[in-house]
Amino acid sequence: MASDTIAINGFAAGDKPIGERLHGWVTTVDHKRLGILYIVYSLFFLVIAGIEATIIRIQLMVPHNHFVSPEVFNRMFTMHGTTMIFFVAMPILFGFGTYLIPLMIGARDMAFPRLNALSFWLTAFGGLLLYFSFVGGNGLYGAGNAPDVGWFAYAPLTSRAFSVGHSTDFWTLALLISGIGSIGTAVNFIATIITMRCPGMTLGKMPLLAWMNLVTAGMVLLAVSPLTAAQVMLCFDRYLGAHFFDTQAGGSAVLWMHFFWIFGHPEVYILILPSFAFASEIIPVFSRKPIFGYPVMVAATVMIGFISMSVWAHHMFSIGMPSYGNTFFTITSMVIAVPTGIKIFNWIGTMWGGKIRFNAPMLFCVAFLFQFLIAGLTGIMLAASPFNWQLTGSYFVVAHFHYVIVGAILFTLFAAFYYWFPKMSGRMYSETLAKWHFWLFVIGFHLTFDFMHIPGLLGMPRRIYTYEPGRGWDIWNLIVTIGTFVQGIAVLIFVVNLLWSVFKGEPAGNDPWDAWTLEWSTTSPPPDYNFATIPTVESRRPLWDLKHPEDPDWKYE
């Protein structure tokens, strides 16, 4: 991917020594290169966190398994969760946003290119710091190496008394640093979208991807900052002997829960809104219809942004809140299903009566629609506080949020990969391999996460390293683990497809999908300056207007 992009950017890759080319990547402030750096970096961590998930599943495959020790198991689920959220999902979505937003709004770069580079390198450093804990986390007492406090790191487990050594320090510093990087990216997204749009692109004519990333960035500002603040407090507790979360001195463990989840729940929407953005760009192109209900989509996005800020304590029903607290958070958590449901209807409305082309991006989007619906339904079940009391901390919850993160976010990410791969690399992927990837991944996903609900309903708690036979959990855990391997094979096919296509794929041309947004009007991959002349747009589908001057969109908008 590296040599290819440089070559087309006019650097004459063959002439330059490898050191100079690498130097170009390290010092770049080009949004396209930083976007690709984000994506490649996240894919690297995706593989690592996937291996950690596999270790967890092998350990739980049969009762009384001794594949890993309890201590290692704790580290594995902590590192798997932390890595997947902070160093896979967020940077990969930021990567697509960094790459696509300037191209889609007709700009030549982000508003603050150097801040863009700083944000990426802060995120990258955070990830390396987290993994350095495997080497450097021993601390003075030789206790622990990687963080093992769970991805939400409840107090007082993170205090010096219960978490000796430096593993928790690596966890909190990694999140602090990558959080600052995320805030920088969010500032950049908003400034770019507000101030860099090409002439004619009013907010009402902006691609939905830009709209949804705008709302996401606003949420990052308001939701990641509390996490950063809480990490500073935790650092003070651990290094300076402060008592924020020290229950011995009157501090409150529940306060940490509030601070973490006031970040943690908006975070889910920070991840899902860019996924919605991919679906909102891909489904219309492959249905050959403009998006159904554009203004309603925008309104629903903004509504989700607002409501998601007021649902966090549904992660905390079991701590014993007053009844009005339970009622409030039950109601808000159920209300957020309304704008989300609106979106699902709008996507179906877009497909309805369209000439649907079932290429790989569209297949992943259709699967996303079904799976996201089911994930939303279990979400409504868990939002009801009495039901939640029964199943909180069980594998039902684990199945629910993996249904969202894998079934919705990862599926749309795969769709986005296949959809924009021709633009980023200039070459087509293999459709055959992509179909294999899709079907194997769908089968593996449903084997794993459909059946994971059942041991949860039967009372299997999350985060246990092993279990007794004969509780009715055995067969389900075996199926879940088998599904993991099917997914692993599917992801392997995906990686092979990408690597093969980068070097050997058919040349893609500027616009392989006959699409309508501005990124398809420039070459694949785009030149350093993106557009030779800054485009002017008159409707939401500028390329449709160009291709159909006899029947342009702006007549009807």
Next chain:
Amino acid sequence: MSSVAAAPAPLKPEWTLPSRGRVGMFCLIAAESAVFTIFVIAYIFYIGKSSSGPQPKDVLELPIFISICLLSSSITIHLAVRALGKAQLGAFALWWVLTLALGSIFLVGTGREWYHLIYEKGLKISTNLFGTTYYSLVGLHAFHVTVGLLAILIVTIFTLMKKVKTEHHEKVEVFSLYWHFVDVVWSIVFTVVYIVGR
């Protein structure tokens, strides 16, 4: 429709968008507000929960003078920015240096207060919950003042080297937004720590 078609093509309206510096600064301020909100919530949550050690009413005195200094530096920086917009470089330098002086007085005042609390009253960040939340919240604000003062100092050096011109007006104005934000935060911290918390 026909009447529209018959009319001469309307001139395209000029395409103007907000300045990216201002938008970026407002975003940063939004994020910083969230950070301060969390620290203020922690402070309010822990008022009166210290199990031992000095209590706020025993040791805290109202920092009236330095508060007046900091809040009036908002006025001086505003006058400085306005002078730069009108190309009055002398007036700009005067108001800018005054801002630096007022901000520095505030920072020195905070330092003296901390010295008094640590060495004479024995209140440290690890003493009790009051110490924990007090030093965190006031310290977070003082950190922002320090960052702002460093930026003001850099601009002061450039001013003395006669490098600051009218074309830098927007950049200086964008920075002044940050300084106003720091002042607004102080009025909240003052209310919470020295009035409500005492």
